[in-house]
Amino acid sequence: MESPTRKPKAHLMDADAIARALYRIAHEILERNKGTERLALVGIRRRGVPLARRLVARIREIEGQDVPVGVLDITLYRDDLTERSEWPQVERTEVPFPVRGRRIVLVDDVLYTGRTARAALDALLDLGRPESVQLAVLVDRGHRELPIRADYVGKNVPTSRRELVEVRLTEVDGEDGVYLFEL
Amino acid sequence: MGLRRKDLLGLQDLTREEIDLILDTAESMREIIDRPVKKVPTLRGKVIVNLFYEPSTRTRNSFELAAKYLSADVQSVAVAQSSVQKGETLLDTARNLEVMGADLVIMRHSEGGAPHFLARRLRAGVVNAGDGIHEHPTQGLLDLFTIRRRKGRLSGLKVAIVGDILHSRVARSNIWGLLKYGSEVWVAGPATLLPPGLEALGVHVTHDLDEALDGADVVNVLRIQLERQQKGLFPSVHEYARFWGITPQRLAACKEDVLVLHPGPMNRGVEITSEVADSHRAAILEQVTGGVAVRMAVLYLLLGGGGTGE
DSSP: OOOOSSOOSEEEEOHHHHHHHHHHHHHHHHHHHTSSTTEEEEEETTTHHHHHHHHHHHHHHHHSOOOOEEEEOOGGGOSOGGGOSSOOOOOOOBOOSOOTTOEEEEEEEEESSSHHHHHHHHHHHTTOOOSEEEEEEEEEOOOOSSSOOOSEEEEEOOOOTTEEEEEEOHHHHSSOEEEEEEO | OOOSOSOBOOSTTOOHHHHHHHHHHHHHHHHHHTSSSOOOSTTTTOEEEEEESSOOHHHHHHHHHHHHHTTOEEEEEEGGGSGGGGTOOHHHHHHHHHHTTOSEEEEEESSTTHHHHHHHHOSSEEEEEEETTTBOHHHHHHHHHHHHHHHSOSTTOEEEEESOOTTOHHHHHHHHHHHHTTOEEEEEOOGGGSOTTGGGGTOEEESOHHHHHTTOSEEEEOOOOHHHHHTTSSSOHHHHHHHHOBOHHHHTTSOTTOEEEOOSOOOBTTTBOHHHHTSTTBOHHHHHHHHHHHHHHHHHHHOOGGGGOO
16 A cells, blocks of 8 residues: 555544454454354454464463464456456465365455455465354445455545545554545 | 566576576476465466477376466367467467567477567467577476576575486476586587587586486486487497496496486486386475476566566
């Protein structure tokens, strides 16, 4: 995600708000799945990956159990490749556990049109047949173009299409925060 | 970021950054080959034509699998049974394929420059899968890919290319590629199989195999095409094996962790002994897998639709 040079229109979440949202989502994941049995988290590159790792750390704190975590690159599954002005760099998918029979929680930073989540579902199903797939996002900004809904949401933010939601995470951007920009 | 070109014709005109991009993309593609479901939908709806005027089972299958793993439709034209035999020109054949919807033509031809000729005239992309004794860029790239994986780098290595340099498009692509990374390239072979003027490229040329192997990090053993032997370019296969064959004893002059490459198919007991070919030093089968990954990367980066910066 390109960072606009303009000032943000709003500061939607600070580091504490992100931490509290992830803590709540970790609890919700454990509650819905009744523990960690057969549970695995898969982060969607790029910012879904540190979020998945943080959720796994929270789950370990709460439950004392390790949950496997994987990384999904969905570049090769996008349906808009030929519409893009730049050909995206393919990164590696690393899911170091069998997907078959697992309860998988896909993790991403922002849920918007739903196309990324759709591509991630395709990518995941090519690796095996999970028992179920759930979706966790830090921010849901609406404007779905596909029938996709998140199971766990850090914050719902009604936005206009002329706005941009940018999630910054320490692991990637050097700070934690969610900002709203005018396009 | 994509390759800002529609064709891949040789390593000579690729920049180091472009080669890095292809090799990095191939690393990601390599993972797909190990999956239970070896297929991603990336190039769905794209049409790739294999136009091979020379037989090449390995390269053709490698391109075909690469295209299929990316969900492209791939059509192989068997030139021997095609209208080429009825006198159709190369350009007419390719134009016909293009208007049938081909997005990319992969071409092997016995004449150097044939893919360049097509590339200038077609809207579709052209990938050179070997032209005459000129270049074989995807083989060069897969050799670089294998070296980078095993050695962790491409710079500052001593690489010896041994055998029939004269007829080898692989050798040329390797030389262009390796020199861009600042590796020290040595070529060694019988005088009849070394073309003149190689030194001008910046490689070391020698008729002394031991000099080329001394301290080498990588030995790329070229295939002897036995039909050349009929032309009298070397006295006998037995003599070739004795003077130029890569044996465990010969490898003693190289670094202990020397990497042995061979583009295949091998003449065991001629240019390479089975002892070497089957040892942990050789990466000959890894080259084959890497070849599919590199070709997937090339197809992905070239078939960028509107994204090639045209």
